[in-house]
Amino acid sequence: MLQTHYYPKLPPFGRALACRLQSVHPPWLVVVCIGRDCWQRARHWQKNQTLWALVMPASKPASWYIWQVLELCVLIDWDIGPSRDQIIELVKILLLSGAEQVTVRPCWVDVRQPAVEYDASKPVGERWVQVREQIVTYIRCPQTGMARAL
Helix, strand or coil: CCCCCCCCECCCCHHHHHHHHCCCCCCCEEEEEECCCHHHHHHHHCCCCCEEEEECCCCCCHHHECCCCCCCEEEEEECCCCCHHHHHHHHHHHHHCCCCEEEEEECCCCCCCCCEEECCCCCCCCCEEECCCCCEEEEECCCCCCEEEC
């Protein structure tokens, strides 16, 4: 019987990030591109010498990869395709991998539109309702190790 083993590996462009992290001027920001046109967006981000971009294929779980983000800031450049649950799972994995903070940027959202609306029919305390995705930054609380949004 053939057995398949699970061997975590680096995400696309992860090997180049490993080299950059050993350089005199390591990147201060790691961008993780996921969703529509993620490969093109990652190559675009990589033109900036102060950061590095990785690709997160939506077809694989985030836990399938080794994320070299210890003490780094991470931006998730999220476009259409992956679900909100997939993004939250990626945030958790990145924080568990040691990221200082993880910011989620949904790039398809028109930020000129309101993020919340008032709904008087809801109970008090629940009347402001989120109507679109928005940019959110998560940090790991040092005391508890739990993630929280800023």
